[in-house]
Amino acid sequence: MPLTLPDRFILHLDADAFFASVEQRDDPKLRGRPVAVGTGVVASCSYEARRDGVRTGMRLAEARHLCRPLIVIPGEYPRYEQAARHMLAVCEEQTPHIEVAALDDLYLDLTHGNRPERAAGDIRTQIRDEIRLSVSVGMGSNKLIANVATKEAKPGRQVRVPAGDEQQYLSPWPVRVLPGVGPKIETRLGRLNVQRIGEMAGMPVPLLRGLFGPQGRVLHERAHGIDHRPVEPRKPPQSVSRRTSFDPPVADRAFLRAMLDYLVERAVTWMRFHHLAAKGFTVDIRYGDYESALGHGTFRHATHHDTELKEAARERLDTLYQRRLPLRLLGIELAPLEAPDLQPALFLDPEEERARRLVECKDAIHERFGFTALMSGSMLLLAERLDRDRENFRLRTPCLTR
Numbered sequence: 497m498p499l500t501l502p503d504r505f506i507l508h509l510d511a512d513a514f515f516a517s518v519e520q521r522d523d524p525k526l527r528g529r530p531v532a533v534g535t536g537v538v539a540s541c542s543y544e545a546r547r548d549g550v551r552t553g554m555r556l557a558e559a560r561h562l563c564r565p566l567i568v569i570p571g572e573y574p575r576y577e578q579a580a581r582h583m584l585a586v587c588e589e590q591t592p593h594i595e596v597a598a599l600d601d602l603y604l605d606l607t608h609g610n611r612p613e614r615a616a617g618d619i620r621t622q623i624r625d626e627i628r629l630s631v632s633v634g635m636g637s638n639k640l641i642a643n644v645a646t647k648e649a650k651p652g653r654q655v656r657v658p659a660g661d662e663q664q665y666l667s668p669w670p671v672r673v674l675p676g677v678g679p680k681i682e683t684r685l686g687r688l689n690v691q692r693i694g695e696m697a698g699m700p701v702p703l704l705r706g707l708f709g710p711q712g713r714v715l716h717e718r719a720h721g722i723d724h725r726p727v728e729p730r731k732p733p734q735s736v737s738r739r740t741s742f743d744p745p746v747a748d749r750a751f752l753r754a755m756l757d758y759l760v761e762r763a764v765t766w767m768r769f770h771h772l773a774a775k776g777f778t779v780d781i782r783y784g785d786y787e788s789a790l791g792h793g794t795f796r797h798a799t800h801h802d803t804e805l806k807e808a809a810r811e812r813l814d815t816l817y818q819r820r821l822p823l824r825l826l827g828i829e830l831a832p833l834e835a836p837d838l839q840p841a842l843f844l845d846p847e848e849e850r851a852r853r854l855v856e857c858k859d860a861i862h863e864r865f866g867f868t869a870l871m872s873g874s875m876l877l878l879a880e881r882l883d884r885d886r887e888n889f890r891l892r893t894p895c896l897t898r
Contacts, residue, residue, distance in 0.1 A: 504605070505612045505635065506727060508642035509619065511583065511600035512630045512651040515540030518579050519569050521628045530563050532556065533571040536741040536824060540571075543651055555786075576600075579627055586622045590615045595727045603639055605727040616654055637662060640723035644673050662721025667694030674718045676711060684708075693719050732833070733770065738763045739827025740891040745784040747822035753810055754877040758889065759828045760809050761872065764802040768859060773798035773836035777805065779812045782825035791816035798834050801855065805830070 511517065515533040520526045520542060530545035532538045538559050541550045548563035560566050580599045587594050593605035606612035616633050623631050633654035634645025641657050644666065649655040657665045671693055672682050684707060690696055696704075697719040704712030717723070738759040746752060756779070767774060776794040783789075791812040799805060809828055817823070861870045868884045883890040 503607065504637050505607045505609075506637065506639055506642045507604040507606055507612070507616050507619075508634045508639065508646045509583075509587065509602045509604065510632050510634075510646050510650070511580075512632055513540055513542050513546075514579075514600040514629075515571055515576055516542040516545070517629050518576055519571075522575070526567060526569075530566045532559055532566055532568050534568070535570050536743055579629060582627050583623055583629070583631070586619060586626065589622075590619060593727050593729055595729060603642065603727045613656060616656075620652075620654060636665075638721075638723035639725050639727065640675065640718055641665065641721060643675075644669060647673065663694075663697060663719075666719065666721050667692065667697065669693050671696055671719075674715065675723075676715060676718070681708065681715075733772065734833060735829055735831030736763045736766055736772075736774075736833065737827060737829035739780060739825060741782075741825045742823060745822035745824040749817070751877060751881070752817075752823060752826060753813065754874045755826055756809055756813055756828065757806050757872060757874040758878055759826070760806050761802050761875075762867070763828055763830050764800060764805055765859065765867070767830060767833065768800050768855070771835065772833040773800040774805065774830035775832050775834060776830075777809060777812075778829040778831070779809055779816055780825070780827040780829065781813070781816060781823050783819055783821040784824055785821060786824070787819075788825075789816050798836060800836050 516531045519531055519533060520529075526542075528544065529542075530548065530550070531542040532545055532550060533540045534556060536556060538550060538552055538554045538556060540552060541559070545559070545563050545566055548566075550559045550563050550566065556568060560568070576599060583600070584594065584596065584602065587602055587604055591604050591606055591609055595603040597603060606615055609615055613635065616635055620631055620633055623629055630652040632646050632649040632652060634642045634647070634649050635654065635656040636642045636645055637657075637659045641662050645655040645657050670691060671677050671685055674693065674696075677685075685691070685696065690699065696715065699716070699719075701713055701716050704716050706712070708715060740755065740759065764774075774795070775798045776792065778793075779791040781789050793808050793812050795804075795808070858870060867888065868879075871879065878889055
């Protein structure tokens with residue numbers, strides 16, 4: 497098996513401190529100052545804040561303690577999405593072979609392009625000049641190498657790993673940078689005094705298989721710089737999630753059920769727009785003392801009906817929420833996603849036909865007049881307590897809520 501695929505040229509692009517950079521771009525007073533975006537936890541932070549130890553995912557209370565002059569901004573998702581779409585448009589001028597891994601995280605296959613390294617520089621320059629954002633770029637013979645090279649490139653540079661140097665390049669990096677190596681695998685490897693990728697590459701395949709099962713062979717390949725994953729321009733979504741946080745934490749169960757209904761409906765509307773249905777779901781809560789709990793559910797047949805999903809999610813929340821503490825986070829994830837069963841029935845069920853037409857009517861109203869133009873009864877409770885615009889209630893975590 498060849499260790500490299502030298503005929504491929506993969507570029508990985510990652511915006512630097514994306515949310516915080518957009519805020520600094522749009523407000524000159526924030527430039528050069530430590531900025532964090534988020535509520536409850538840090539969703540994004542500027543490099544000025546990182547110098548004081550602030551990190552993504554950190555509690556804001558801890559971030560403020562580390563960085564006294566920290567400026568905290570709730571965030572505004574539509575502006576971030578607009579910037580991300582602009583970046584995608586710039587990349588599409590170079591190649592149609594683009595995989596959107598996240599809002600500010602793109603893979604480009606430039607294998608068949610002319611002078612791909614120059615194209616990478618042109619992309620960075622165009623994004624800097626047109627969108628006024630800095631991006632880091634990693635280049636290599638596969639997605640793994642390009643991704644790791646991007647980490648070295650931050651902030652705002654580009655790094656290329658020549659074909660044939662993959663294993664040597666990865667060797668000094670910690671094992672956690674490899675896809676599939678989470679905290680549990682990293683801990684088990686640490687007990688064997690294996691902390692660097694080069695050390696993992698020296699482990700025999702039978703040993704890795706004995707430790708991690710079939711995944712052991714994949715880890716062995718990746719430790720040698722082998723990654724056959726293609727850039728998937730139209731990679732189908734595997735899940736959709738919506739969540740928000742509360743400060744102060746909320747114990748009003750009627751309000752929490754109404755919020756869950758809203759989050760479910762937002763997720764289901766997105767799912768129907770992409771012609772998908774959910775086979776299962778997960779309700780996510782976090783108590784006031786930061787302890788989290790997850791509740792899962794599945795359906796016999798994949799569904800895209802919000803009524804069915806709301807009822808199931810409410811039941812799961814009631815079962816999950818057992819402690820006498822308020823909640824500081826509530827979320828829903830629908831997964832796995834698949835195409836809905838659209839096979840016509842021989843005999844139409846009047847109730848199902850009525851429900852189908854009602855859903856089509858709701859979606860048409862939302863698309864034309866905005867999501868908050870038509871609300872279910874439970875969401876009227878939210879309307880009494882929260883501000884809203886044409887598309888959204890103004891939640892505490894707008895950068896994470898769509």
